[in-house]
Amino acid sequence: MAEHILHILGTAQPESTGMASIVRSLAQGLDPGRYRIHALFLAGDGPLVNLLERAGVPARVLNWKQGIRNPLGAWKFLRFLRSQRFSIVHIHFGGRAVVHLVRGVTKAKIIRHLHGRILEGRSLSPVSFSGRGVDAVVAVSESVARCVVDAKARTIYAGLPVPSETPSRQPVGPEIVIGTAGRLVELKGIEYLLSAVAALRHDFPNLRLEIAGAGPLREKLESFASQAGLGDRVKFLGWIDDIQAVLSRWDIFALPSLEEGFPIAALDAMAAGLPVVATKVGGVPELIEDGTTGWLVPPRDIESLASRLRVLVSDRELRVRMGAAGYARIRDHFSTAHMIENFERLYEELLSSREMRVVQLANENK
Numbered sequence: 088m089a090e091h092i093l094h095i096l097g098t099a100q101p102e103s104t105g106m107a108s109i110v111r112s113l114a115q116g117l118d119p120g121r122y123r124i125h126a127l128f129l130a131g132d133g134p135l136v137n138l139l140e141r142a143g144v145p146a147r148v149l150n151w152k153q154g155i156r157n158p159l160g161a162w163k164f165l166r167f168l169r170s171q172r173f174s175i176v177h178i179h180f181g182g183r184a185v186v187h188l189v190r191g192v193t194k195a196k197i198i199r200h201l202h203g204r205i206l207e208g209r210s211l212s213p214v215s216f217s218g219r220g221v222d223a224v225v226a227v228s229e230s231v232a233r234c235v236v237d238a239k240a241r242t243i244y245a246g247l248p249v250p251s252e253t254p255s256r257q258p259v260g261p262e263i264v265i266g267t268a269g270r271l272v273e274l275k276g277i278e279y280l281l282s283a284v285a286a287l288r289h290d291f292p293n294l295r296l297e298i299a300g301a302g303p304l305r306e307k308l309e310s311f312a313s314q315a316g317l318g319d320r321v322k323f324l325g326w327i328d329d330i331q332a333v334l335s336r337w338d339i340f341a342l343p344s345l346e347e348g349f350p351i352a353a354l355d356a357m358a359a360g361l362p363v364v365a366t367k368v369g370g371v372p373e374l375i376e377d378g379t380t381g382w383l384v385p386p387r388d389i390e391s392l393a394s395r396l397r398v399l400v401s402d403r404e405l406r407v408r409m410g411a412a413g414y415a416r417i418r419d420h421f422s423t424a425h426m427i428e429n430f431e432r433l434y435e436e437l438l439s440s441r442e443m444r445v446v447q448l449a450n451e452n453k
Contacts, residue, residue: 089122089123090123091122094126094177095129096179099131101134103128105202109179110124112247112248112427126146129149129152138328165188168192172193173195175196175197176189177198178198186199190220196223197220199218199225201226201231202348203231204369205346215235216234217235224240224241225433227245227349230348231349231370246426247354249418254410262294263400265284265400266333266339266361268298268333268352268356271300271301271308274346279388279392283392284317285316287393288316288317288320294320295322297324299324299325299330300325300326300327301325337356339400340362341364342371343365343366343392344386346386347369349374353365354417357417360414362381365382375413379412381409381413
């Protein structure tokens, strides 16, 4: 009989794309005879519902905000938990109220999955996380795992389906395109990339920048780009359902973030054979090998970012070599198969401990 696994996520809007991608990969890669994957978004209907449903994942939006201070939302959450017998509840988003309610009305094993080191919107300084009340803590990187203060967190890196061969990076035209992908919010540091590209525009008239992503800062960033003299050299593409469609026409990937738990966008870029220039923050150095698969620069350092981009823009052979090294790194260490194997091992450990507990209780009651 299949075990039902519930994944609890935040909003169904693009900011939860990384979490939803992990859930989709698990649904597509785990044995369907052994596991049935479900998804519950706590707030904000959006495109990620369709993304998961196309992968065969039953997905629902609850619209429960403010935790226990919203008793109607809590009641809806409890009713949903009782509607299905879940063996494991895998929490990607939610605080103590979510854990308490899951523990109170189900016998499910609980996983807390940490995707970042900060509480976005409050500070860029890493905070401490507790593992109390759950059966396992998973972190997206070693950097995030070190923020857990009272439990041993297990690091499981996100993975991607990897092409069987290094993607061909043949020039598609005279332009050299730098690309980036992410939410248009302060945390992603897009203005620093715009400034770096502006510093290169006179020396490289064929240089272009494309920005894939949506968010509240779009209008401000478009104005910033215009004032920086980039004009038609930059394109804001909006949210892209299939990032592969744009990666194929990019030559370099830039990640100017001020903080990253683990950079899924850079993972995609490396799998596509792109060299990456990224900021040395959070879990980024665990993915990118400085000087081999790309370059690491300090956050907010426009001069260093522009300098590394200049080297790659000037040297196609280096771009190809670093891109091939990046692809090999994803293939060998960050594939979907690696990720699924690690989660399957965790799920089986939790289910086995549940069965051992049932046997122990039965023996005690004899």
